[in-house]
Amino acid sequence: MRVLKYAILGLLEQEKQTGYDIAAAFKGALGQFWSAKHSQIYPELKKLVAEGLIEFETVIQGEKLEKKLYSLTVAGEAELKEWMQRLEAVDVSHKDEFMLKTFFISSMEKEEAKELFSNQLDSRKRKLDELGRILTELEAEFGSNIVFSSPEFGHYLVLTRAIEREKGYIQWLERSLQFME
Amino acid sequence: MRVLKYAILGLLEQEKQTGYDIAAAFKGALGQFWSAKHSQIYPELKKLVAEGLIEFETVIQGEKLEKKLYSLTVAGEAELKEWMQRLEAVDVSHKDEFMLKTFFISSMEKEEAKELFSNQLDSRKRKLDELGRILTELEAEFGSNIVFSSPEFGHYLVLTRAIEREKGYIQWLERSLQFME
DNA sequence: GATCGCATGTAACACGTTACATGATTGT
DNA sequence: ACAATCATGTAACGTGTTACATGCGATC
Structure with a gap:
């Protein structure tokens, strides 16, 4: 490809x-x-x-x-x-080692699993903070001038996608931890 | 690794x-x-x-x-x-060819970009439907018996994560399309 | 008897990471 | 002078895909 x-x-x-x-x-x-x-x-x-x-x-x-x-x-x-x-097909497997472990979660003790999930939650939150800071900088520099034709538009879209991806992951981690109680 | x-x-x-x-x-x-x-x-x-x-x-x-x-x-x-x-670090780049194109969106005509996004939206919606069907089957078979210690728990967690990942992608695609107007 | 699924393997190639290797420029 | 960053390249190795290759079992 x-x-x-x-x-x-x-x-x-x-x-x-x-x-x-x-x-x-x-x-x-x-x-x-x-x-x-x-x-x-x-x-x-x-x-x-x-x-x-x-x-x-x-x-x-x-x-x-x-x-x-x-x-x-x-x-x-x-x-x-x-x-x-080119209109390409969505590829199936976005490899994610943490999700692979999740699939095998029944082989762990509950406390071990909670530690694994808590640790992942922390890492994801830190990453989200960092991405948020980058977005703030981008908005401070360009404000509401980011429209379709501006070269920053792609940058902006990619950042918002990365941020929401982390938010989604975090929500799922939190709900999964609750589910383990 | x-x-x-x-x-x-x-x-x-x-x-x-x-x-x-x-x-x-x-x-x-x-x-x-x-x-x-x-x-x-x-x-x-x-x-x-x-x-x-x-x-x-x-x-x-x-x-x-x-x-x-x-x-x-x-x-x-x-x-x-x-x-x-093992508590592993979150790896940075989950490669995604569509997001790479998105980064370069300013090199496209608006109509071309809309077509690209609409097509991706369709594919993602179809994938979400399919994942929803699999979850329905799993719930029909095990119902509320899916708890931590059951071997289906990992399967269930992975499915819910996959579903929410698609939902998040779809929402972002829809908002990006609106933004292009 | 034909087709599809079960079952196992290898070879060639493409893609990606780590390590090896070198040297110039800029700022403190 | 020293360190960090700019700048370019190769070699060895590990991972992943496509294609090649074979044969049995079940169902229609």
């Missing part, structure tokens, strides 16, 4: 950037739903150049540090557009 | 079964959160036998069809228990 390929094309469509920048982008809100390490990004960039979907110019930073600024070619833009419009 | 290893140990703890049965288990509710193909399961079973965590007896089905019934060894039970109690 080569999803990383499209992730890179999408990021480069937003802005000319280096492999390092792409890796950094995966550490933000986008990383909640897709990410890759630099060891996967650099070979993929090479491949995309070979395929004629992207190109780069070498830029000198400071005295002699060479960095490669990548951008989309016309062919790359077309590929990206084709993928964006 | 070898999560498949623990998935198999957990399934075998519930019941002696064949590789085929394990593959079938991943097609049920459990498959919403973890799954593997038979081509991955059979080698893993072999490995677990070599490691002394599981063992098997050969059973003849009908005239001459040999099948291998696997079960946990004492060492396997201990490994499973150790994993179940």
Whole structure:
């Protein structure tokens, strides 16, 4: 399916950037739903150049540090557009190790299970707080200027989705803990 | 991390079964959160036998069809228990190709984006219906007998989580569509 | 006798992570 | 000078999917 390929094309469509920048982008809100390490990004960039979907110019930073600024070619833009419009089937299994443990919960003592769930609840709450802070920053910067055509719209949608995903998980954890009483 | 290893140990703890049965288990509710193909399961079973965590007896089905019934060894039970109690960190990126597209939404025409979201909404609603049907069946069979210690408890928790995950996704899709107006 | 489900396996390839490896720039 | 960050790459390994390959059992 080569999803990383499209992730890179999408990021480069937003802005000319280096492999390092792409890796950094995966550490933000986008990383909640897709990410890759630099060891996967650099070979993929090479491949995309070979395929004629992207190109780069070498830029000198400071005295002699060479960095490669990548951008989309016309062919790359077309590929990206084709993928964006594709209507793909929902994939079944979003792997979740905690839910796998949950499936086997009857093999545990009740107190052990409660500890497992409480711990997960704490982690999820902390994550929710962090995501909330990022959203507050985004709203402070752009306020009500986030509309469809603005480039922040995607960022905003992804953040709200991540936040509600955590809220849903937390609610379910709380109700499950109650159910265990 | 070898999560498949623990998935198999957990399934075998519930019941002696064949590789085929394990593959079938991943097609049920459990498959919403973890799954593997038979081509991955059979080698893993072999490995677990070599490691002394599981063992098997050969059973003849009908005239001459040999099948291998696997079960946990004492060492396997201990490994499973150790994993179940481990308090692991929440992993960041649950990969979701649709959310990746969402991040790049500003590169689309509004009408294209609406089509993408509407289509995803339809798929998610159909999936929710299906999960609801499975839950209804489970409740019809066990009713209010699903309590902590019953083996159906894990199944029940996983199903309710899957259902609420879909509901949350659907709500977010609907609000995002409204936002695009 | 044909089709579908049960049952087991391997091979090739694609995707992803950890570790190895190097060096420049910026701010303190 | 030191540390943190910027910047790029490869190698080895682990995980996961698709395709190849085979044969029995049950039902129509």
